[in-house]
Amino acid sequence: MASFCRLVLLGFFSFSLSWVFSPPPALAQERPYFVAYDHYLEEPGNLEIEYFSTYGTQRGGNNFHAFWTEFEYGATAWWTTEFYLDGQTTFHDNTLFTGLRWENRFRLLKREHFINPVLYVEYENKNGADKILKEAEGHDLESDFLVANTEAQKEHIHEIELKLILSSTFKGWNFTENTLAAKNLSNSPWEFGYALGASRPLALKASAKRCTVCPQNFIGGVEMYGGLGDRHNFGLHDTAHYLAPVLAWNLPSGWTLRISPGFGLNDNSHRFLMRWGISREITGFGSMVSRSFGGHP
């Protein structure tokens, strides 16, 4: 219960920040994906505070609710850095903080091309009870989640994760393909995974009037992700795969709401994952911080 209170307080603290800074309204143009990444980085100097939630079913065990808070900052136009705090509640078990992640994405080419590569480098310091399913890799299976939290949290995982993001935009559609390689630093083999995504705004032209519920503010799509085994046993054998429609609503106030029901595609996958997220973009965060330390914006 104490852990849960801490997580609630942390979430409250994070979103309080967005109100305290009360930036000028700016429409975020966020993609709806939860797992896949496209090649669009955060605008320089902007901070996005995000909260995501995943409800997952568990055969032979207790369903769970995993969640993470994410701080995404545009360091430059070619480098976005993100920090995550993860937690989860397993029903009829307990709630706990499960770890942190530090993620960096680097745009590799300075201009827009038909295929745009982005390099993703992430360090994860988490425990075995982490259930946010931010990616599927290696031989991650639904049955791995059957371990009780008190037992699972004894396992400490230090992991490096690399992704090559290849993303294209064509006639309003975004198509993205992510290939993943992850290495647990405690002498485990490299594990592999993938994520694919396609999305499109419901309308391509902007309205000449200010509006909140208008088609161009909604982006719909679908993503698919799963594991590809490890260095010793590469392939689809003993891997989990998911397919998930995704929808994002970018509000003119700078808030973005996302929702995605996900479905397991084989017996190794959780049957159902319900994800939702809320985020707020703070424009000019870097300038605000700079001014507060006496610098110029």
Add this chain to the structure above:
Amino acid sequence: MKAVAAALAVSTSFLAASVVLAQSRSSGKPPAGAAPKFDPVIYAELQKAPEKARNRTNPLQNDPDAVAAGAILFEQHCAECHGNSAEGSRKAPSLQVPEVQTATPGALFWLLTNGVVRKKMPVWSKLPEPQRWQLVRYIKSLGGPAPAGDSPVPKP
């Protein structure tokens, strides 16, 4: 509790480092009272547009709503850096200057699409193509009525 405190400390540290790095790359302080001046190199990016891109005409040239829609898009995505009236700020150059206003719509569209990532101008291809053309209509409208300005001109 230690883990949460450590996480917050790390979060604060990397954000501060990112901010310091980003700010250290920004341009020098302009003279007091003067409008921010930008290196002409920034405007020269427009000249790098390939001829084919430069010669593209705005498909929304005759759309009566394009300027109004572009104005809203500008406020939402561009005003933070370029100023509310595109007059420029320390972060980004004015878009009212002749270098921009005499550029072809195709060149402006190309620059919006590709950004100038090494000069902090993001890639705006995340906006659908019609919205980028709406932005171009708005930006061109800042220079007043200029019928010739909206037609492709040969590369200098």
